[in-house]
Amino acid sequence: MRSRWCIGLAAALLVGAVAAQTPADGADQKRRLIEQKIRLLEMLINSPAAKGAPYGREAESATLLEKGRTSIDDARKALADGRFDEAAKLLDEALKSASSASRRMSAGEGGLSESAQRKSLQDLGEQVEMYRTSLGELATDPEKGAAARALLGRIDALRAESVQLATGGRLGDANRKLADAYKLAVEEMSRLRAGQEVVLSLKFDTPADEYAYEKKRFASNEIMVDMMIAEGRAEGDKRRLVDGFVDNGRRLGSQADTQASSGQYPEAVKLMEQASAQLIRALQAMGVPVF
Structure with a gap:
């Protein structure tokens, strides 16, 4: 379930991102955003939710996912030729199809273990x-x-x-x-709690336990962001603001994972707290009074 939520969130954030760029953003930025979309699409079609047995509803999903793989190849060719708009359009459609396939498989209880x-x-x-x-x-x-x-x-x-x-x-x-x-x-x-100071007292046996908690909190905030976007609370110009906060949060979260993998849990905890703070700002931008 969490894989589906996180991937769905990322897909929702990046679909249309390149189209929203202005010419002043430059070719390099467009290229980077297209490369991000390619990586996201690869993650989506290779996720656990995309590996169900190909029968019934899953058969339709498998077809959509195969189209996604073809789109990646076509988009890479367009990118190499400098056809940024074409590459972006190919990936936008592929992301929508792959996200739809993931939702279908999850709804059929065949996507995740x-x-x-x-x-x-x-x-x-x-x-x-x-x-x-x-x-x-x-x-x-x-x-x-x-x-x-x-x-x-x-x-x-x-x-x-x-x-x-x-x-x-x-x-x-x-x-x-x-x-x-x-x-x-x-x-x-x-x-x-409006107007009140809220203090949650937590006790952890080890720094690793504290990091595991912060990582769960980040994942829960991702779920909330996904739900708010699905409800249409990030329309228009607000979407770019929300995208920025989420991108920062994911970047900090990735850095936190790197620190944790090397045993530097105190530093990882601080980074993951900062990552969650970025998602909270995204929620607040969409009108959610998160404390």
């Missing part, structure tokens, strides 16, 4: 629980307690539906329901 979907449920559930803890504290507030308790009820209802769906083997639907709970918690909790 059961273990990957259950891991996504666990990670997202931990983020929802963090908000529930803070809501529990707010539930005793004389002014906002009633609203906090009502919000807890709505979140718990969605969580219960997610558990029921997961128990019935519908892990994709369970993930989507829990994502709805997370979105509700983020938006409504932020409104309730």
